[in-house]
Amino acid sequence: MGDDAAAVEIGPVALVTADTLVEGVHFQRDATPPRLLGRKALSVNLSDIGAMGGISRYAAVSLCLPPQLEIGWLDALYDGLLERAAEADVAIVGGNLTRAAEAIVIDVTLLGDAKTTLLRSGARPGDRIVVTGTLGASAEGVKLLAEGARLSEDGGLASSGIWTDASAAAVAACLRAQLDPRPPLALASGIAEHALARAAMDLSDGLSSDLQQMCDQSGVGAVVDGAVVPIDPAMASIEGARGGAPLWVALHGGEEYQLLLAVDPALVDELRQLGTVFEVPVTDIGEFVAGPPQIRLRDGLAERPLAPRGYDHFGATSA
Amino acid sequence: MGDDAAAVEIGPVALVTADTLVEGVHFQRDATPPRLLGRKALSVNLSDIGAMGGISRYAAVSLCLPPQLEIGWLDALYDGLLERAAEADVAIVGGNLTRAAEAIVIDVTLLGDAKTTLLRSGARPGDRIVVTGTLGASAEGVKLLAEGARLSEDGGLASSGIWTDASAAAVAACLRAQLDPRPPLALASGIAEHALARAAMDLSDGLSSDLQQMCDQSGVGAVVDGAVVPIDPAMASIEGARGGAPLWVALHGGEEYQLLLAVDPALVDELRQLGTVFEVPVTDIGEFVAGPPQIRLRDGLAERPLAPRGYDHFGATSA
Numbered sequence: 001m002g003d004d005a006a007a008v009e010i011g012p013v014a015l016v017t018a019d020t021l022v023e024g025v026h027f028q029r030d031a032t033p034p035r036l037l038g039r040k041a042l043s044v045n046l047s048d049i050g051a052m053g054g055i056s057r058y059a060a061v062s063l064c065l066p067p068q069l070e071i072g073w074l075d076a077l078y079d080g081l082l083e084r085a086a087e088a089d090v091a092i093v094g095g096n097l098t099r100a101a102e103a104i105v106i107d108v109t110l111l112g113d114a115k116t117t118l119l120r121s122g123a124r125p126g127d128r129i130v131v132t133g134t135l136g137a138s139a140e141g142v143k144l145l146a147e148g149a150r151l152s153e154d155g156g157l158a159s160s161g162i163w164t165d166a167s168a169a170a171v172a173a174c175l176r177a178q179l180d181p182r183p184p185l186a187l188a189s190g191i192a193e194h195a196l197a198r199a200a201m202d203l204s205d206g207l208s209s210d211l212q213q214m215c216d217q218s219g220v221g222a223v224v225d226g227a228v229v230p231i232d233p234a235m236a237s238i239e240g241a242r243g244g245a246p247l248w249v250a251l252h253g254g255e256e257y258q259l260l261l262a263v264d265p266a267l268v269d270e271l272r273q274l275g276t277v278f279e280v281p282v283t284d285i286g287e288f289v290a291g292p293p294q295i296r297l298r299d300g301l302a303e304r305p306l307a308p309r310g311y312d313h314f315g316a317t318s319a
Numbered sequence: 320m321g322d323d324a325a326a327v328e329i330g331p332v333a334l335v336t337a338d339t340l341v342e343g344v345h346f347q348r349d350a351t352p353p354r355l356l357g358r359k360a361l362s363v364n365l366s367d368i369g370a371m372g373g374i375s376r377y378a379a380v381s382l383c384l385p386p387q388l389e390i391g392w393l394d395a396l397y398d399g400l401l402e403r404a405a406e407a408d409v410a411i412v413g414g415n416l417t418r419a420a421e422a423i424v425i426d427v428t429l430l431g432d433a434k435t436t437l438l439r440s441g442a443r444p445g446d447r448i449v450v451t452g453t454l455g456a457s458a459e460g461v462k463l464l465a466e467g468a469r470l471s472e473d474g475g476l477a478s479s480g481i482w483t484d485a486s487a488a489a490v491a492a493c494l495r496a497q498l499d500p501r502p503p504l505a506l507a508s509g510i511a512e513h514a515l516a517r518a519a520m521d522l523s524d525g526l527s528s529d530l531q532q533m534c535d536q537s538g539v540g541a542v543v544d545g546a547v548v549p550i551d552p553a554m555a556s557i558e559g560a561r562g563g564a565p566l567w568v569a570l571h572g573g574e575e576y577q578l579l580l581a582v583d584p585a586l587v588d589e590l591r592q593l594g595t596v597f598e599v600p601v602t603d604i605g606e607f608v609a610g611p612p613q614i615r616l617r618d619g620l621a622e623r624p625l626a627p628r629g630y631d632h633f634g635a636t637s638a
Binding site: 003 | 322323329331332339344345370380381413415419426428429436
């Protein structure tokens with residue numbers, strides 16, 4: 001720190017990723033405890049390096065802050081960044097602080113080491129479509145924030161908004177999935193080490209959209225079995241109460257920061273066992289198939305096309 | 320591109336830097352041709368890696384853009400980024416595009432190779448204070464933009480604003496220094512290779528402010544000879560016409576993207592010769608001295624303290 005650039009030991013192959021959180025687009029200031037925001041700014045990048053099979057090593061943090069922002073807010077943001085960096089064994093090696101006109105912008109660039117790299121383009125017909133974790137809680141968290149539900153700085157439930165105490169645990173779980181996502185980094189690293197996936201990416205834009213990208217880049221189609229998609233139980237209980245459609249949220253909700261994998265059918269059991277070791281659910285939800293890069297959703301005996309539905313970004317692509 | 324992160328060959332020691340340009344803070348949209356903005360977004364980072372003695376290799380570009388922005392603007396920005404990347408032999412390996420509420424934000428992270436690294440902390444009493452290039456044109460460019468002077472996309476003078484044709488060449492030179500800075504990368508690389516400097520940094524916040532930082536980090540004082548500071552001639556002619564103070568602009572103006580160096584007196588001639596090879600002025604402007612980290616300005620026979628005067632950023636620090 002203090003020089004024009006930071007010198008770091010890395011390579012011979014390094015992974016680099018950069019992701020940005022913009023106030024009003026990715027978070028609302030009044031609904032987001034800054035400590036959790038700092039954690040998330042790092043987590044979304046940790047997820048990218050993890051999904052490539054890499055080990056995150058160094059982060060550079062660029063902050064654009066409006067001058068009237070309270071210093072306590074910035075302190076809490078840094079607390080979260082540093083705490084998450086320590087958890088992930090990442091060194092924050094540089095960055096810069098710039099005045100913003102109005103909206104807070106947090107840009108994190110993360111460098112990682114890679115021995116093998118997992119790409120999006122490796123899926124083959126016959127591979128199983130596998131996802132980690134449960135899906136839909138993070139997107140449900142966005143709705144709950146709009147309904148006044150809030151977490152405190154320490155991640156506890158500060159308010160359940162329009163929801164009664166009976167829903168408190170489910171509300172808190174969905175808010176945590178949105179505000180403090182925990183990508184399965186150790187599992188991802190194990191998958192890369194044991195070559196358990198032919199293609200991998202993180203679920204950031206929603207299953208339907210991310211699976212479409214993997215199909216596009218691998219030149220294959222996909223058939224998803226709606227009956228086995230791992231619907232997040234907390235999200236399902238909230239959606240149930242609002243008369244919603246849990247499967248729809250699980251298929252299209254974004255910001256899961258779980259893994260989407262293309263797996264040789266012979267390796268699915270070994271992958272499942274690895275998931276058990278790291279306490280991450282691993283679910284086989286369907287099959288990659290020969291043909292055009294289109295997704296079909298099996299719904300009982302019927303199959304229908306599943307159109308990718310982007311998350312709330314405008315033409316956003318993450319590299 | 321297209322994966323969660325980019326895999327690059329680099330190391331064993333890599334340099335990493337990230338710098339951000341924010342609309343309304345670092346540039347005004349209507350006064351900045353987007354092609355030149357793309358060039359500058361890369362140049363300010365090239366300058367950081369160069370000042371550390373590194374060779375820039377890979378860039379990741381994060382853009383936050385308001386949705387109503389015209390696509391032609393984005394095209395021109397990318398043209399400038401790609402053109403500058405080609406000039407500097409840098410590969411753009413990733414990045415992301417995010418919706419902004421209002422202000423455009425361009426964040427570039429740059430990775431470079433380093434064999435030796437030039438730090439800010441190496442200056443010793445007795446070392447000469449050396450700067451490259453001429454100083455003050457970029458800061459004058461900011462004033463000229465406010466007075467309506469404009470460059471076109473190709474870097475030609477589109478309007479000289481309130482200034483007459485007699486000043487056109489000087490106006491254009493100052494605007495180019497501000498909108499399309501050219502850090503002396505080849506010279507910087509030569510300085511690192513031949514170990515011609517004990518400390519180095521780029522002049523981004525202005526000589527007085529950057530020299531103060533080098534003094535702070537090296538634990539030395541500095542005496543600058545006002546009579547030999549390399550005042551940019553275009554800036555001097557404009558400042559002369561407005562009854563201004565060219566030396567003041569040269570001492571405090573920011574965004575030069577030239578080099579500030581601490582040089583062993585025995586090596587100054589060799590450094591000057593290297594400057595001649597790369598057609599970059601190299602000027603010995605004074606001496607680092609033992610004592611507290613304070614700058615004194617020699618003005619004829621008198622010496623007075625020179626207070627660092629920050630450029631137009633709020634507590635901005637660049638790493």
